[in-house]
Amino acid sequence: MADFGYFLSSEEHSPPELVDQARMAEQAGFDALWISDHYHPWNDQQGESPFVWTVIGALSQAVSLPVETAVTCPLVRTHPAVIAQAAATSAAQLGSRFRLGVGTGEALNEHILGDAWPEASVRLEMLEEALQIIRKLFTGEQTSHRGRHYTVENARLYTLPDQPVPIDVSAFGPQAAEVAGRIGDGLITMxxxxxxxxxxxxxxxxxxxxxGGLKVCWGSDRHEAVRTAHRLWANEQLPGELAQILPTPRHFEQASELVTEEQVAASVPCGDDPDAHIEALTAFVDAGFDTVYVNQIGKDQQGFFDFYRSKVLPQLGD
Known part of the structure; x- marks a missing residue:
C-alpha cells in the first residue's frame, strides 16, 4: 500500500496556519508533508506566499513527519548554490526526514528579477546543470563550476546533514519524465x-x-465546496503551458474566467462523501504511486482532518 501525506499550501495560508495544519495532519494519521514553494500565489483570492525555508524551519520543531518541497525551482529566481545551502540546512534540522523536490518552475514566480523566461527545453537543460551543482555542494567539498547557465566559485557548504539530501524531480511531459528518471532520486507528478x-x-x-498529489475540498455542503474550489483554485483547470508562462496573479485570474464550476466539480473531489475522496486517492495507488499527498482547499482545515482521520484514512489502510 501507498503512504498518504498532507500537502501544505503556501499560496493559501500564513506561516502559523501552515504549522498548525502540519500538527493536525500528524494527529490525523498522515505519513508525510509536502509544502509548496512560491513567490506569488496563483491569484489574489489565495492571498499568501511565505518564504518556504523559514516555514520548514518551524515545521522541523513542530512535527516529526517527513517534509518535502513540492516544488522548488532552482533555476532563475534563486541560484542553485543558494538552494543547496537552504536544502542542506533543512535536512540538518530534519535529519533523514527532508527531501528536496525540484522542477522547472513558472514565470509567475521566476520572472520577478527581470530575467528572461526560457522555453521548456532550455529549462530542463538548466535543471540538469543546477542539480549537478547542488549535488557537488552536498559533498561538503569546495566547489567551482563554469557551465552554460551557471557559475559557482569557491563555494562550500559547512552545515550538512549526515547523508546527501534526496532530490525528486517534478515532471508533466514525456521528455521531462525521462529526464526525471535519469537525474532524479524520485518522480513528482500530479x-x-x-x-x-x-x-x-x-x-x-x-x-x-x-x-503524487491532488486537491480536494471537503465540506458538508457539496455545492458550497465546489464554489470554494472554483473561487480559489480554478487555475488548476487551465490547459497546456499556461501555468508555466503567465507572469502575474492577475493574468491567472483573467484566464481562470474561462473555467466553469462544472469543470471544477468534475475534476476536484468535493463534499463529504468518503467514497469520492477514496476513489481519487486510490487512482494514484493503482497507477503505481508510492506516496499520495492531499490538500484541502479553503479554511475548514479542522473539519477536513476530522473527516480524513475517521472516514478516509482508515479505509485506505485496509
Whole structure:
C-alpha cells in the first residue's frame, strides 16, 4: 500500500496556519508533508506566499513527519548554490526526514528579477546543470563550476546533514519524465497516469519512488465546496503551458474566467462523501504511486482532518 501525506499550501495560508495544519495532519494519521514553494500565489483570492525555508524551519520543531518541497525551482529566481545551502540546512534540522523536490518552475514566480523566461527545453537543460551543482555542494567539498547557465566559485557548504539530501524531480511531459528518471532520486507528478509512471521507470527511474498529489475540498455542503474550489483554485483547470508562462496573479485570474464550476466539480473531489475522496486517492495507488499527498482547499482545515482521520484514512489502510 501507498503512504498518504498532507500537502501544505503556501499560496493559501500564513506561516502559523501552515504549522498548525502540519500538527493536525500528524494527529490525523498522515505519513508525510509536502509544502509548496512560491513567490506569488496563483491569484489574489489565495492571498499568501511565505518564504518556504523559514516555514520548514518551524515545521522541523513542530512535527516529526517527513517534509518535502513540492516544488522548488532552482533555476532563475534563486541560484542553485543558494538552494543547496537552504536544502542542506533543512535536512540538518530534519535529519533523514527532508527531501528536496525540484522542477522547472513558472514565470509567475521566476520572472520577478527581470530575467528572461526560457522555453521548456532550455529549462530542463538548466535543471540538469543546477542539480549537478547542488549535488557537488552536498559533498561538503569546495566547489567551482563554469557551465552554460551557471557559475559557482569557491563555494562550500559547512552545515550538512549526515547523508546527501534526496532530490525528486517534478515532471508533466514525456521528455521531462525521462529526464526525471535519469537525474532524479524520485518522480513528482500530479496526475494518476500509469503510462507516465512507466515512462519514468523506463527512462532510468527503475524502482525509484513516485510521489503524487491532488486537491480536494471537503465540506458538508457539496455545492458550497465546489464554489470554494472554483473561487480559489480554478487555475488548476487551465490547459497546456499556461501555468508555466503567465507572469502575474492577475493574468491567472483573467484566464481562470474561462473555467466553469462544472469543470471544477468534475475534476476536484468535493463534499463529504468518503467514497469520492477514496476513489481519487486510490487512482494514484493503482497507477503505481508510492506516496499520495492531499490538500484541502479553503479554511475548514479542522473539519477536513476530522473527516480524513475517521472516514478516509482508515479505509485506505485496509
Amino acid at each position: 496526475m494518476p497516469d500509469a503510462a507516465f509512471v512507466e515512462r519514468f521507470r523506463r527512462g532510468g527511474g527503475g524502482a525509484k519512488p513516485v510521489y
